[in-house]
Amino acid sequence: MNYYISTTLQTDFQSALARVKDALKDEGFGILSEINIQEKFKEKLDINFRKYTILGACNPPLGHEALTIENKAGVMLPCNVILQETEPGVIEVASIDPFTSMQVIDNDALSQIAKEVKDRLENVIYTLEGENT
Structure with missing residues (x-):
């Protein structure tokens, strides 16, 4: 079972x-954090690394519902979305x-919310795939 959903863009x-970011917004997600890994590795380790960004995305109504149902679910929030330049x-x-x-x-009940979030994230990925053709 895969733990991620992915696509490649040209x-x-x-x-x-x-x-x-636009596709996430269209599915009701906001960006809570943005981490430029390439920049951080250079700054902290003096290592040159490929372009790699982690976006912390959250759908506020679904996040609220999840935390209302299971108060420790926050350890798994927000949903991370990565971009990396493979070439x-x-x-x-x-x-x-x-x-x-x-x-x-x-x-x-939490599984049902997670399924809805997964469906929305798949829509993001599939929208990006469709734009890529």
Whole structure:
């Protein structure tokens, strides 16, 4: 069972980042955090690393519902979405599969929310795939 949902885009990194943010917004997600791993590794470790960004995405109504049902579910929030340049002009976009990750919590109501979040994240990925053709 995969723990992520992914696609590959043929574009530059900044364009991919903008497209991902727009697609997330269209599915009701806000960006709570944005971590530029390439920049952080250079700053903290003096290592040159490929372009790699982690977006912390959250759908506020579903996040609220999840935390109301299971107050420790916050350890799995927000949903991470990554972009990484695998080669020049080739950007992999991947998101956590929240349904799979939430299976460690034995709570059917939470599983239903995780399934809805997964469906929305799949819509993001499939929208990006469709734009790529």
